[in-house]
Amino acid sequence: MPQHYPFTAVLGCDASDGTALDDLGLALVLTAVSPEIGGVLVRGQKGTAKSTAVRALAAVLPPIDVFADDRFSIDPEDPAATSPDGPFHDAATSSRPVRLVELPVGATEDRVVGSLQLERALSQGKVEYEPGLLARAHRGILYVDEVNLLHDHLVDLLLDAAATGQVSVERDGISVEHAARFVLIGTMNPEEGELRPQLLDRFGLTVEVAAPRDPTRRVEVVRRRLAFDSDPAAFVARHHASERALTGRIGDARDRLPKVRLAEAALLKVAEVCAAFEVDGLRADIVTARTAVAHAAWEGRDEVTLADIRRAALLALPHRRRRNPFDAPGLDEELLDRVLGDDELPPDPPEGPPPGDGGLEHESDSEPQSESAPDGGTGPETETEPPAEPGRPDQTGADAPEPGPGGPAQVQAPVAAGPAYRPRLLSVPGLGDGEAGRRSRARSTTGRRVGARPGADGTLDLVETLKAAAGAQADRGVQGRVALRGTDLRVAVREGKESNLVLFCVDASGSMAARRRMVQVKTAVLSLLLDAYRRRDRVGLVTFRGSGAEVALPPTRSVDVAAVRLEELPAGGRTPLAEGLLECARVIERERLRDPHRRPLLVVVTDGRATGGADAVARSQLAARHVASLGVATVVVDGESGPLRLGLAARLAELLGAEHLPVADVSAAVLTESVRHHTRTTNGAA
Known part of the structure; x- marks a missing residue:
C-alpha cells in the first residue's frame, strides 16, 4: 500500500509532546472529537499543505466497529441504526480504520448518491442498488478538494445530506434510504472563486492557512518533505509513536x-x-x-x-x-x-x-442561515473619483464628470431602473453540453432524441442497446437468449436547451452617468436579469468606474441579489474599460474550472469610451483582444445616445468579435416592430 504523509509530520499538527496545535491541526482534531461540530473548511493558496493534512487525518482516528457484510457501515452498538443490507441478527462484527472518501469535483449524481446496478439488471433481471460515495463516507470523512469549484447539483446533494444525515434515492425503480453522517472537510483556493453561501454556512469551522514566512520554518517543511519522498516507509516509522499518541488523545477526548x-x-x-x-x-x-x-x-x-x-x-x-x-x-x-x-x-x-x-x-x-449572510452589507463604494481637468476631453471624446453645485466632480446617486420588459433572446451559438435550461441549444437529458452513444450515464436507449448486443452474440456463443455486457449499453443523446453563465459587465463611469441614459441601461440590464432567471441561468455582475473594476456579484443563481446590486450601483468618474474587461476574463476563467460544461455569455454594457489612466485606449484594445481569445460569446449593449455619437461601442464589438446591440434594441418589442416594418416595406415594394 502507498505510504501517506503522517499527520503529526505536518508542521503545526504534532501535539504529542504537549505543544499547542495550530489552527489547521486544532480544527481537524476538534471536528474528529465531536463530529456534530459540522466539519472544516480550509482556505489557502496552493502549496500550503491543505490536502496533505486532511488526507493524513483518517490515519490518526480511532477505528470503528462495523458488521462484516454491511456496505453502509452502521454502528453495531446503535439499536436504532438500520441498513439496506440488514437486518444483522447475531452477525459477526469487525473493526476497521475510518474511511476518508474523496468527492471529485466532476463526479456525477449517480456516483455520489448511488444508483441501479445497470449491468446486473439487464443481464440477470435483478434490481439492485449500488451505494454511492455518501454511503461509503458514513461514520467517516468526506473530503472535497477545490470545494468552491463543485457543481451546483452536487452542492445541493451535500446540503441535503448534511442537514438530515440521510440519503434518499428514488429513481430507476429503486427506493432506498440510508444513513450518511460524516465529517465534511473541504479545501479551496480563494483565488479560484468563493463558495456558495449555503454550503459555506454548513461548515462548522473555517481556517485560513498560508505558507510560513520564517525561513527557518520553511526549511523545516522542505527538509521533512524531502525525507518522506526519499524513504516513505522509514519516515512514517519515525512518526509512528507520535501518531499513536495522537490517536489515544483523540479517543480520550471523545470519552x-x-x-x-x-x-x-x-x-x-x-x-x-x-x-x-x-x-x-x-x-x-x-x-x-x-x-x-x-x-x-x-x-x-x-x-x-x-x-x-x-x-x-x-x-x-x-x-x-x-x-x-x-x-x-x-x-x-x-x-x-x-x-x-x-x-x-x-x-x-x-x-x-x-x-x-x-x-x-x-x-x-436550527434555522438555516440567510443566503446573503456571508456577503451581506453595503453595495459598491461610492467615493468620488478625482476629475479630469475641466473642459478637456480625452482622445476618445469622453467628457470628465460634470462638477456638482459645490464645484468638484460628484458621483451621481444611484437611480432606479424603469419597468422591466421582455428582452430579445441572447444565446450562445453552437451546441453545448451544459445543465438543462432554456437559453442555448445543447445536448441534454431533455428534449428530442437525436441519437445514441455508448455508456451507462444517462437514459437507457433499449433499442440501441439490443442492437449493439445482437451484433456480438455469435462471438459470445449464447443460444436462445440475448447475453448483455456492459460494453453493449447505449444511452440516448437528446438535443434541448441549456442554461448558461450570463456575466454582465456594466460601465458605471461619468460618461454613462446622465440620468436618462443610466435609467435606460439599468432597465435593459434588469430585463435581461429577469430573463436569465426564467431561463435558469447563473448570473454575475462586474462593474467598472473610477480607477478599477470589481465583481459586484460573483456568479450565482440569486437574481434577486443581482437586481439589488444593480439598483445600488452609483455612477461617475473615469472609464477604466480595460480593467472591466480583464476582470470579466478572470471571472470566466474561474467559472470554467468550476463548471467546464456551462458556456458563458458576456454582456458588456458601455458606450465604448476608455479614459482610465495612461494609454487607456490602447490597453482597452489589448484587453478586448484577450477576451476575444477566450472564445466567449459576447454582446456589446451600446449605451451611447444623443444626436452626436462616436461609434466607439461598435468598434469595441469588432475587437471582441461580438454582436453590437444598441440599448434601445434590447427590447423584444423593438425587434418585433422592426421585423413587421421590414415585412410591410417588402410587401409594398412587391
Missing part, C-alpha cells in the same frame, strides 16, 4: 466529551460573542458552544472556560460574521477579548443545565 459541563454563564458568554459579531441565525451559537465543549475535552478539562470559548470563536465565526463581499476574512481579536473580559466565569446556580454539550439540540434543527 470525556459527554462529561464536559457547559455552564449557564459560559453559554451566555457564547451568545454575547455571537451577537457582538452580528452573525445571522443561531447556528453560529450552536457550533461555537459545541466547539468550546470539544476543546475543553481535548485539553482534559471537565468544564468550559473562557479560553475554550475564545478558541472556538476564532474557528467558528470568521465565515459567519457580516461583511462586505471583498472584506478580508478573519475576526477582530480585540473586540473578542473585550466581549470575553478578564474575569473568570461565575459558577452556576444550584440548578444548572445537564452535562455534555449543554443540552444543545442537533444542528439540523
Whole structure:
C-alpha cells in the first residue's frame, strides 16, 4: 500500500509532546472529537499543505466497529441504526480504520448518491442498488478538494445530506434510504472563486492557512518533505509513536466529551460573542458552544472556560460574521477579548443545565442561515473619483464628470431602473453540453432524441442497446437468449436547451452617468436579469468606474441579489474599460474550472469610451483582444445616445468579435416592430 504523509509530520499538527496545535491541526482534531461540530473548511493558496493534512487525518482516528457484510457501515452498538443490507441478527462484527472518501469535483449524481446496478439488471433481471460515495463516507470523512469549484447539483446533494444525515434515492425503480453522517472537510483556493453561501454556512469551522514566512520554518517543511519522498516507509516509522499518541488523545477526548459541563454563564458568554459579531441565525451559537465543549475535552478539562470559548470563536465565526463581499476574512481579536473580559466565569446556580454539550439540540434543527449572510452589507463604494481637468476631453471624446453645485466632480446617486420588459433572446451559438435550461441549444437529458452513444450515464436507449448486443452474440456463443455486457449499453443523446453563465459587465463611469441614459441601461440590464432567471441561468455582475473594476456579484443563481446590486450601483468618474474587461476574463476563467460544461455569455454594457489612466485606449484594445481569445460569446449593449455619437461601442464589438446591440434594441418589442416594418416595406415594394 502507498505510504501517506503522517499527520503529526505536518508542521503545526504534532501535539504529542504537549505543544499547542495550530489552527489547521486544532480544527481537524476538534471536528474528529465531536463530529456534530459540522466539519472544516480550509482556505489557502496552493502549496500550503491543505490536502496533505486532511488526507493524513483518517490515519490518526480511532477505528470503528462495523458488521462484516454491511456496505453502509452502521454502528453495531446503535439499536436504532438500520441498513439496506440488514437486518444483522447475531452477525459477526469487525473493526476497521475510518474511511476518508474523496468527492471529485466532476463526479456525477449517480456516483455520489448511488444508483441501479445497470449491468446486473439487464443481464440477470435483478434490481439492485449500488451505494454511492455518501454511503461509503458514513461514520467517516468526506473530503472535497477545490470545494468552491463543485457543481451546483452536487452542492445541493451535500446540503441535503448534511442537514438530515440521510440519503434518499428514488429513481430507476429503486427506493432506498440510508444513513450518511460524516465529517465534511473541504479545501479551496480563494483565488479560484468563493463558495456558495449555503454550503459555506454548513461548515462548522473555517481556517485560513498560508505558507510560513520564517525561513527557518520553511526549511523545516522542505527538509521533512524531502525525507518522506526519499524513504516513505522509514519516515512514517519515525512518526509512528507520535501518531499513536495522537490517536489515544483523540479517543480520550471523545470519552470525556459527554462529561464536559457547559455552564449557564459560559453559554451566555457564547451568545454575547455571537451577537457582538452580528452573525445571522443561531447556528453560529450552536457550533461555537459545541466547539468550546470539544476543546475543553481535548485539553482534559471537565468544564468550559473562557479560553475554550475564545478558541472556538476564532474557528467558528470568521465565515459567519457580516461583511462586505471583498472584506478580508478573519475576526477582530480585540473586540473578542473585550466581549470575553478578564474575569473568570461565575459558577452556576444550584440548578444548572445537564452535562455534555449543554443540552444543545442537533444542528439540523436550527434555522438555516440567510443566503446573503456571508456577503451581506453595503453595495459598491461610492467615493468620488478625482476629475479630469475641466473642459478637456480625452482622445476618445469622453467628457470628465460634470462638477456638482459645490464645484468638484460628484458621483451621481444611484437611480432606479424603469419597468422591466421582455428582452430579445441572447444565446450562445453552437451546441453545448451544459445543465438543462432554456437559453442555448445543447445536448441534454431533455428534449428530442437525436441519437445514441455508448455508456451507462444517462437514459437507457433499449433499442440501441439490443442492437449493439445482437451484433456480438455469435462471438459470445449464447443460444436462445440475448447475453448483455456492459460494453453493449447505449444511452440516448437528446438535443434541448441549456442554461448558461450570463456575466454582465456594466460601465458605471461619468460618461454613462446622465440620468436618462443610466435609467435606460439599468432597465435593459434588469430585463435581461429577469430573463436569465426564467431561463435558469447563473448570473454575475462586474462593474467598472473610477480607477478599477470589481465583481459586484460573483456568479450565482440569486437574481434577486443581482437586481439589488444593480439598483445600488452609483455612477461617475473615469472609464477604466480595460480593467472591466480583464476582470470579466478572470471571472470566466474561474467559472470554467468550476463548471467546464456551462458556456458563458458576456454582456458588456458601455458606450465604448476608455479614459482610465495612461494609454487607456490602447490597453482597452489589448484587453478586448484577450477576451476575444477566450472564445466567449459576447454582446456589446451600446449605451451611447444623443444626436452626436462616436461609434466607439461598435468598434469595441469588432475587437471582441461580438454582436453590437444598441440599448434601445434590447427590447423584444423593438425587434418585433422592426421585423413587421421590414415585412410591410417588402410587401409594398412587391
